[in-house]
Amino acid sequence: EVQLVESGGGLVQPGGSLRLSCASSGFSFSNYWMSWVRQAPGKGLEWVANINQGGTEKYYVDSVKGRFTISRDNAKNSLILQMDSLRVEDTAVYYCAKDNHYSDSSAYYYYFEYWGQGTLVTVSS
Amino acid sequence: EIVMTQSPATLSVSPGERAILSCRASQSANSNLAWYQQNPGQAPRLLIYGASTRATGIPARFSGSGSGTEFTLTIDSLQSEDLAVYYCQQYHKWPRTFGQGTKVEIK
Numbered sequence: 545e546v547q548l549v550e551s552g553g554g555l556v557q558p559g560g561s562l563r564l565s566c567a568s569s570g571f572s573f574s575n576y577w578m579s580w581v582r583q584a585p586g587k588g589l590e591w592v593a594n595i596n597q598g599g600t601e602k603y604y605v606d607s608v609k610g611r612f613t614i615s616r617d618n619a620k621n622s623l624i625l626q627m628d629s630l631r632v633e634d635t636a637v638y639y640c641a642k643d644n645h646y647s648d649s650s651a652y653y654y655y656f657e658y659w660g661q662g663t664l665v666t667v668s669s
Numbered sequence: 670e671i672v673m674t675q676s677p678a679t680l681s682v683s684p685g686e687r688a689i690l691s692c693r694a695s696q697s698a699n700s701n702l703a704w705y706q707q708n709p710g711q712a713p714r715l716l717i718y719g720a721s722t723r724a725t726g727i728p729a730r731f732s733g734s735g736s737g738t739e740f741t742l743t744i745d746s747l748q749s750e751d752l753a754v755y756y757c758q759q760y761h762k763w764p765r766t767f768g769q770g771t772k773v774e775i776k
Contacts, residue, residue, distance in 0.1 A: 581713075589705075589713065589756055589767040605764055639712055646719070655703045655760050657724070659712040 546570040546658045548640045553663030560630050560667070566623040566640030566660055574618040577643035577654055580625050582636035583662070590636075593625065594643065594654070608634075630667045637662040671696055671759050675768035683776040688744040690771045692735075692757035700736045701761035707770075708753045716755075717742065749775055 552564040564580070579594040593604045593614040602614050613626040623640055644657035672695040682688045692702070704717040715724040717733035720740060730745040744751055752775050757768040 588769045589758070591765045591767075603763065644718075653701045653760050654765070655701075655715070655718045655758070656705070656713070657715055657718075659714065661712050 546642060548642065548658060548660030550638065550640050550660045550663040553638065553665045555666045555668065556630055557669050558630060558632055558667055561626070561628045562630065562665060564625040564627065564638055564640075564663060564665070566625075568621045568623065568640075568642070571642065573616075573621040577645070578616060578623045579641045579643055579656060580614060580623075581639045581641050581656065581659075582634075582665075583639070584633075584636045587636075592638070595623070627665070630665075632667050635665060635667045637664050670764055671698060671762055671766055673757055673759055673766055673768035675755075675757055675771045677771060678769075679772045679774060681774045681776045682744075682747045684749060685746050688747050688751070688773055690742040690744075690755055690757075690773070692740040692742070692768050694738045694740070694759055696762075697737045698740075698759035698761040701759060702733075702735070702740050703758045703760065704731075704733055704742045705756045705758065706751075706753045707756065708750075713756065744773070747773070747775070751775075 547569045549567045580592040595614045611629045615624045639662045640660040641656040642658040643654045645654045674693045676691045700720040702720045705713040707713045721733045732743045754770040754772045756770045
């Protein structure tokens with residue numbers, strides 16, 4: 545059974561930092577792209593960042609570029625999101641997600657196959 | 670980016686009836702569309718990918734259709750546990766984007 549367990553959320557002041565972790569089990573972690581997706585209180589879902597199997601390719605939504613860093617430790621089956629220069633609008637539940645994909649002749653297509661239960665990040669003074 | 674628009678915002682359906690949810694993309698997403706279910710207080714769960722392929726363990730009463738810019742999620746014989754918000758999401762182009770969700774209420 546695939547399990548994803550996030551941790552590290554909490555209350556932080558604007559401009560502060562927080563480090564989220566996601567512990568995975570039940571699948572071969574090093575073989576899959578992984579993502580972070582967030583959900584502001586009472587709002588919809590927003591993809592935040594993702595990372596390839598080896599950690600050499602990383603992509604971010606524009607609103608977090610230069611402030612958030614995604615990384616992974618394949619030896620520990622864990623995904624990390626380092627969040628710096630936090631803003632009030634970063635307040636959200638942050639979900640870790642396992643990507644899966646298929647391909648055609650031109651590209652690969654990645655969807656969110658499994659989700660963790662999320663960790664709440666509150667940015668407030 | 671591709672903007673996803675879902676309708677209606679809220680759908681009230683009696684148990685045993687059919688629910689039809691719509692999702693429109695601002696440009697073609699081919700068949701690279703997923704549907705997710707989010708029960709109250711829980712994480713999202715993958716229902717459908719590739720516009721029409723049910724994910725592992727998803728009951729047959731959930732079905733997806735469409736391609737290009739128009740997509741539909743159908744829930745046959747609605748059950749009480751289907752009370753949730755349903756999101757469509759395109760993954761044809763980066764960034765991957767979600768619709769704003771349709772809330773399904775049990776009448």
